[in-house]
Amino acid sequence: MTSPDPAHLARQWLESFGATRNRWPEARRAEVEAAIAASPELARLDREMAALDSLLDGWADAPAGDAAAVDRILRHVEPQIVPPRRGIGLPVWLAGGAAAAGVAAVLMLAPPRPAPAPAPAASALAAEDDGSVEAFRLLFTPTADEELAL
Amino acid sequence: MNTITIPAAGPRAHTPEAALLARVAAGDREAFTRLAAAVTPAALALAGRILPDRALAEEAVQEALIRLWKEAGRYAPERGAFAAWWRRILVNCAIDARRHLRPVAPLGEADHVADPGAGPEESAARAARARQLEAAMRLLAPRQRAALAMFHGEGCTMVEIAAALETSEKAVEGLLGRARAQLRARLLPLAEDLET
Numbered sequence: 366m367t368s369p370d371p372a373h374l375a376r377q378w379l380e381s382f383g384a385t386r387n388r389w390p391e392a393r394r395a396e397v398e399a400a401i402a403a404s405p406e407l408a409r410l411d412r413e414m415a416a417l418d419s420l421l422d423g424w425a426d427a428p429a430g431d432a433a434a435v436d437r438i439l440r441h442v443e444p445q446i447v448p449p450r451r452g453i454g455l456p457v458w459l460a461g462g463a464a465a466a467g468v469a470a471v472l473m474l475a476p477p478r479p480a481p482a483p484a485p486a487a488s489a490l491a492a493e494d495d496g497s498v499e500a501f502r503l504l505f506t507p508t509a510d511e512e513l514a515l
Numbered sequence: 516m517n518t519i520t521i522p523a524a525g526p527r528a529h530t531p532e533a534a535l536l537a538r539v540a541a542g543d544r545e546a547f548t549r550l551a552a553a554v555t556p557a558a559l560a561l562a563g564r565i566l567p568d569r570a571l572a573e574e575a576v577q578e579a580l581i582r583l584w585k586e587a588g589r590y591a592p593e594r595g596a597f598a599a600w601w602r603r604i605l606v607n608c609a610i611d612a613r614r615h616l617r618p619v620a621p622l623g624e625a626d627h628v629a630d631p632g633a634g635p636e637e638s639a640a641r642a643a644r645a646r647q648l649e650a651a652m653r654l655l656a657p658r659q660r661a662a663l664a665m666f667h668g669e670g671c672t673m674v675e676i677a678a679a680l681e682t683s684e685k686a687v688e689g690l691l692g693r694a695r696a697q698l699r700a701r702l703l704p705l706a707e708d709l710e711t
Binding site for chain 1: 542544547548551552555556559564569573576577580581584644645648652663664666667668688689691692695696698699702703
């Protein structure tokens with residue numbers, strides 16, 4: 366990549382860093398200054414940027430925080446500073462491992478559950494019809510008219 | 516910034532601030548109080564340049580100090596100086612606070628910039644310039660204003676600004692260039708009016 370010519374660099378630096386020379390990168394500073402001196406257009410930009418620098422310098426001279434403000438900040442922050450909680454000294458991975466081992470031990474020592482009774486066959490349900498199956502059919506089987514509407 | 520003279524203690528203590536920070540990371544409240552007292556005045560000045568309102572600047576510094584307390588254990592001196600680490604926390608807090616603001620707000624507080632020792636005409640002109648500057652500053656994007664605050668206010672290098680904003684030096688140059696272009700367009704015609 367070729368380096369930009371001094372006039373191009375002068376415009377870039379003036380626009381980004383302003384006209385104060387010691388804010389410019391040291392490398393090529395002399396070349397850039399010469400380019401500004403040789404170009405009326407760059408010289409005008411230099412003057413404009415110096416005027417802007419002057420405004421910004423006034424803004425930058427803002428005083429540091431006064432004692433009352435500093436005190437206010439510290440008083441506000443102090444109650445929110447809570448020392449870190451100290452656990453029982455176990456690292457997280459070790460505590461997690463101990464918990465997992467505990468759960469495994471409980472599962473192994475628990476008495477086995479009785480096997481669930483087999484579900485009755487559908488035929489058995491039909492055979493034991495006490496009228497409830499018929500009532501269910503009556504309630505939930507759509508009539509021919511209802512089927513048409515669906 | 517206040518100077519702190521504390522003997523370095525431990526491998527992390529490259530500076531007095533870093534020594535205090537190592538103690539803060541271990542939960543030492545007294546070390547935190549000393550460190551906070553040392554860094555707060557300068558922090559308030561920087562936050563005040565990024566934020567248009569003193570109350571907001573104070574809030575941003577408070578938030579940054581709380582983060583300092585919580586994140587002290589994450590500071591690694593081999594990756595950079597305490598000042599850079601702290602600046603990044605502070606600037607992030609100020610930018611976050613600035614993002615919650617409306618772009619345009621009342622300008623009354625700029626009046627205090629007037630020099631009480633100056634004559635009435637000069638005071639009025641200074642106050643007018645300060646108000647115009649503040650109004651133009653309010654229209655800048657938060658990161659543009661932060662870059663200007665560090666470059667013009669703190670005298671930071673491009674490397675330091677890039678570290679604080681977690682971006683590249685080239686991007687910082689762009690932020691400064693766009694910020695200055697906006698300010699130039701808004702302020703220079705007014706400055707000429709004031710001079711004539």
